[in-house]
Amino acid sequence: MADADAGSDPFAAGIQTVHFEIDAMPGATPIGASSSPTGEPWALLEVNVNALLEGAPRNVELPTSEADIGPLADAGVEDFDADALVALADEHRDTPAQSDLARFHVLFVDGYYLEDGVRNEAVLGVSLGDTGIIAMFAPVIGTGALSRFVEQTTLVHEFGHAAGLVDNGVDMVDPHLDAEHGHHCDNRSCVMYWLNEGPTDLREYVTQYVTSGDTVLFDAACLADANAASP
Numbered sequence: 001m002a003d004a005d006a007g008s009d010p011f012a013a014g015i016q017t018v019h020f021e022i023d024a025m026p027g028a029t030p031i032g033a034s035s036s037p038t039g040e041p042w043a044l045l046e047v048n049v050n051a052l053l054e055g056a057p058r059n060v061e062l063p064t065s066e067a068d069i070g071p072l073a074d075a076g077v078e079d080f081d082a083d084a085l086v087a088l089a090d091e092h093r094d095t096p097a098q099s100d101l102a103r104f105h106v107l108f109v110d111g112y113y114l115e116d117g118v119r120n121e122a123v124l125g126v127s128l129g130d131t132g133i134i135a136m137f138a139p140v141i142g143t144g145a146l147s148r149f150v151e152q153t154t155l156v157h158e159f160g161h162a163a164g165l166v167d168n169g170v171d172m173v174d175p176h177l178d179a180e181h182g183h184h185c186d187n188r189s190c191v192m193y194w195l196n197e198g199p200t201d202l203r204e205y206v207t208q209y210v211t212s213g214d215t216v217l218f219d220a221a222c223l224a225d226a227n228a229a230s231p
C-alpha cells in the first residue's frame with residue numbers, strides 16, 4: 001500500500017475524495033480538456049477510477065472545463081527525468097493535503113521522458129512511485145483521431161500504477177503479474193498490460209477495446225485486487 005503520508009492511496013481508510021489536479025504546459029493542453037462529440041471530457045478516466053474503487057466508493061473530482069486546467073510553466077527543456085517532474089509538481093501543486101483526500105497531480109508536459117539519461121520517445125506517461133504524480137508526454141500522445149482515447153487510456157493505466165497495481169502496493173488475489181515487465185498485468189486485454197504504455201500498441205489496444213467513453217478497461221484480476229484492497 002502506498003505511504004499514507006504521501007496522500008495518494010485511494011484505498012486508505014478515511015479517504016472520501018479522490019482529487020485530480022491537472023496542469024498543462026503551453027502546447028500540451030489535454031485533448032480531454034476540450035468538449036468532444038464523443039462524450040464528457042475525462043469520462044473514460046472517471047468510469048475506470050470508479051470501477052477500481054467500487055469496493056470503497058469515493059467522490060472523484062476531475063476538471064469540468066478547460067478553465068480547471070492549471071498552467072504549467074514552460075520548462076525550456078524537452079526532456080524530463082523523475083526528479084525534474086517532482087520539482088515541477090512541487091512548484092505548481094495547488095491542492096492542499098487533507099486527511100480525507102487522495103491527491104493525484106497530473107502534469108501534461110510538452111516533452112519526453114528521460115530514462116537513465118536517455119530520451120524515451122515511446123513513453124506516453126509515467127506514474128512516480130507513491131507520490132501521486134503522473135506525467136503525460138503530449139508529443140507522444142499526439143493529435144490524431146485516436147489521441148483522445150490514447151490520452152484517457154494512458155491516464156487510466158498510470159492511475160492504476162499510482163493506486164498500487166499490479167502488485168505495486170496492492171496485493172494480488174490471483175497471480176497475474178507479468179514479472180518480466182515490472183508492475184504490469186499478464187492479460188493483453190487489460191489496460192495494465194505492459195505494452196499499453198507505448199504508443200504503437202496502445203493505438204491498437206484502443207481500436208480493439210475502447211468502444212465508448214464508459215468502457216471499463218481493467219480486467220477481472222486487476223479489479224479483484226482493488227476490491228480486496230478496499231477497507
Ligand SMILES: [Zn+2]
Pocket residue numbers: 157161183184194197
Ligand atoms: Zn505501466
Ligand SMILES: [Zn+2]
Pocket residue numbers: 176185186187190191192193218219220221222223
Ligand atoms: Zn489486469
